[in-house]
């Protein structure tokens with residue numbers, strides 16, 4: 001099998017979000033964590049490479065994405081996607097624009113589109129302005145993001161300082177007229193030298209129009225939602241095939257564990273709901289204790305539990321407790337202590353026979369997959385929008401793992417994840 005669609009994501013849970021939406025089509029989706037060291041041996045029709053370059057220095061981000069592009073081309077990919085956050089997380093230096101321009105150059109293409117809209121999740125674009133729910137981006141909580149504060153809502157103005165070529169817009173009135181109107185608009189903009197085109201989308205239907213009109217562009221860029229309709233279009237043309245039902249998604253029989261390092265409001269509710277079910281062996285990790293005693297006591301605790309009851313290990317805490325730990329230890333150290341402890345517990349759990357892992361937290365997911373030695377995830381069914389079950393090899397075992405970023409999923413996510421897998 002060769003790859004048709006190759007995507008590069010600028011962060012880890014963004015990649016799983018994209019993978020989950022693309023896998024809805026029934027086409028096999030494979031996610032690689034970082035650029036694989038080896039050339040593609042058994043590529044899937046849709047390959048996604050998850051990088052961690054959202055806030056990396058521009059040169060580094062370009063170098064990594066170029067390496068990812070080379071790998072995807074070796075896998076046979078003909079269409080490419082540069083996936084970033086639906087809130088356009090970037091600074092005047094980058095990395096959305098510079099990476100897109102470097103990919104365009106490498107692919108010898110002279111135009112691409114920018115569409116971070118995700119109407120189902122309240123992200124819409126009108127006249128080039130991005131809205132989060134009913135708020136313009138620059139009035140949303142994103143204005144105070146610690147690394148990429150978004151102080152303007154206009155995507156053309158945000159993009160212009162990031163790129164060298166001309167930026168333009170195809171607005172909603174054109175998109176609403178359908179794919180041919182959008183194609184005509186892109187062609188007209190190309191004739192006047194516009195390389196970077198922001199495309200409005202306020203409703204789900206707009207995404208289908210955009211996918212239809214842009215399916216033959218070599219490079220598309222955007223959030224996960226604009227890519228979602230593409231596999232079905234390609235299925236209809238016989239360019240990709242649905243996965244065989246036989247023999248897919250194997251994982252060994254074995255108990256499950258929940259590892260939660262996210263402190264988002266939703267994860268706090270999810271942990272409380274899971275504990276509220278009663279009968280779960282549970283251990284709360286405290287960064288201050290970890291600083292003193294390390295992960296040893298948690299590992300010791302785990303080795304004495306009845307694993308068939310789905311233990312939960314969590315550092316999830318309310319904002320004031322998190323702040324208190326950060327003040328004592330420093331934000332980075334507190335985070336690293338928790339991530340290291342949960343990562344060690346994941347590997348120990350696997351060695352004790354655990355074969356299903358439910359992980360909460362973007363950074364936490366990165367640490368856990370690294371510790372489990374997972375480099376490739378085969379994407380299965382979605383538990384919640386943007387959170388699929390994934391299947392992987394870890395220490396010579398076939399395991400199932402789901403990686404949930406902060407605010408994703410409903411309150412009963414942990415129990416639901418286990419049900420979806422048993423179904």
Ligand code: ADP
Nearest residue numbers: 262315317325335338339361362363364405406
């Ligand atoms: P999210 O997806 O919700 O952002 P992440 O795992 O990406 O979750 O980030 C949460 C960060 O907070 C991690 O670095 C984690 O180690 C850290 N953390 C978790 N629990 C605590 C705590 N009780 N005190 C301080 N930091 C914590």
